[in-house]
Amino acid sequence: QVRLVESGGGLAQPGGSLRLSCQISASGLLVYNLRWYRQAPGKEREWVSEIQHDGSIIYGDAVKGRFTTSEDSAKATLYLQMNMLKPEDTAVYYCNVYANYKAYWGQGTQVTVSS
16 A cells, blocks of 8 residues: 655745655555645645656646755655745645556645745
8 A cells, every 4th residue: 555644844934945755655566657736725736746757847837936846766755845935835735646556645734834
């Protein structure tokens, strides 16, 4: 069973930075399409970023140029570096991966951007 555990959320000032981590336990399964999503109160879940199986990286328009996602395969960890944070970045952030023809989700970590 694939298990994802996010961490690193918290409170940041506008213009500040946070780095989120997602530890991946995959029970020997190959995981791919490593994604971050977020969901703000009363809003639909929003796609943030993806590391595709070929290593290419894409971002949603709302975060492009401010957020950077990366992975450390040896540590089985996915990262999201968030810079120049805005109040509208406030949300619960989730990591998501695909394995064995299924999607897996973490429990989420709260990010709050407020002055």
